[in-house]
Amino acid sequence: MAADTxxxxxxxxxxxxSARLIARSLVDARLAACVNILPECQSIYRWQGAVEEAAEVPVLIKTTSAHYAAVEAAIRLAHPYELxxxxxxxxxxxxxxxxxxxxAETRHTPPAPDA
Structure with missing residues (x-):
């Protein structure tokens, strides 16, 4: 996969x-060009042997493959879930x-804090 995919x-x-924290951290760091925070939805899933239900907020992040590792790390850092x-x-x-x-929006490096 090309780095600019x-x-x-x-x-x-x-x-x-939590969704806003994730979105702002990614856009501010120029790891994502755009992040959409969708309305709350209901998720049903199996976790640690039990079927769970939870209200969750879907987040859609537009980035490039060159930034995937950094995006994943930033999400994990800001995300409250264990997994x-x-x-x-x-x-x-x-x-x-x-x-x-x-x-283009993810290609630039962020300005220095005092710039």
Missing amino acids: VLLVFTNAPNTD PEIVAVPVERGLPGYLAWVA
């Missing part, structure tokens, strides 16, 4: 505040200008 990374947060869902899928097609924008 656009990825759509999915995670779920337990609430909107957060982090799934990335390559974007096979999309509006060329939008895909170029994602690549």
